[in-house]
Amino acid sequence: AALDAGASIVNDVWAFQRDPELAGVVARAKAVAILMHNRGHSGVDPTIDIMADILRFLERSIEIAARAGVARDRLIVDPGFGFGKSDAQNMLLVRELRRLEVLGCPILLGVSRKSSLGRLTSQAVAAERLPASLAAALCGIRAGASIIRAHDVAAHVQALKVWQAIEGAA
Template identity: 60%
Template sequence: MPLSLALPDCRSLALDALPLVMGIVNVTPDSFSDGGLHAGTESAVAHGARLAAEGAALIDVGGESTRPGHAAVDAESEMARVLPVIAGLKARLDTPISIDTYKAAVAEAALAAGASIVNDVWGAQRDPGIAAVAAAAGAPIILMHNRETIDAGVDIFDDVLRFLERSIAIAVQAGVPRTQIVVDPGIGFGKTIGQNLALIRRLDRLGELGCPVLLGASRKSTLGHITGRTVPAERLAASIAAHLYGASRGAAIIRAHDVAPHVDALKTWAAIDDTTKADL
């Protein structure tokens, strides 16, 4: 049976061929890579439309930075940022929209405004009510691993697997079908450089969870450490390299700032790799 995610509007996203590219729209003043560039509604909507035109299969809209040391944003402020953008994108595009939040209230409002997917960077463990919101809307949920602190001594695979098992249990208990759950190892979130690289290297281990995997290494500081590129926007080549490796290890969704080059790179990888099912 083909692997896919069912969306609330009765459409589906196929996940059994070429990895999908999720384009990033940060409606924030302080995101690590592009904070402030698309903080206004008009600019954010235009950026999302451009990413869709470049081949993004879904657009991820977030209103609170998750970089280290970020300033927390209350739900009302977050909604004020993201809801007009989601409504604007919904009016212009057929591309599914995901809401990047860990707050149940924000997720509920975003789904009502036109979002189709919930993307929670705390895996439904910061605000477990978010899983019930996704279930009620019939929306898929992306559950990401996160840590409050970095611990070089932790067995990162065990930590990620156990955390995501708890997240999946929360979502299923709330009524989200397991077939509607995507997992994310959380590259760059509470992990050392070595742990981040190990997770990408053995991304296939997340297959133990029985859910599709999202990989988001785009412009992350680990890539800056490897390449010496201190400006996040200059880490495109490194981002593509990390994501292609992840695709070879089973990533079904790639979350990226730079959509067009990722789409081209994935098409080329799929054409060369005789193990892919992509119809090119």
């Protein structure tokens, strides 16, 4: 229904693994799909190699997309910060984001206002986590994210401009 109404991006928090038929819908609409890693079905397991788990999961999702006819240039991968991961795993995935580049898709990072940041900073109120959100987003960009999902867009744009000027990328 959303695609029929003009949407051009499908954000699937199960990355075609709960509903593989969605990949066909995306292919027929020539839409872009965001494929997010989600351990929600398995729960948090702090003992696993989270980056290997993310890579395996997203590789499987990319295969589902390819079989359905979704072109790779229409896929975006999201490591799923906060979805079925421990706080330590969330921090690790930001640090090691560049490992996802082997998938050949843009990397989206959604860290804005996440509860993991709230626990780290002792900030229970989500709307008060802007400083933590900015720090995590900039670390993610440095580590390979090409797209940031944010609640406070103007603040993120401002922080990115300063960061780019300091880094010499502006």
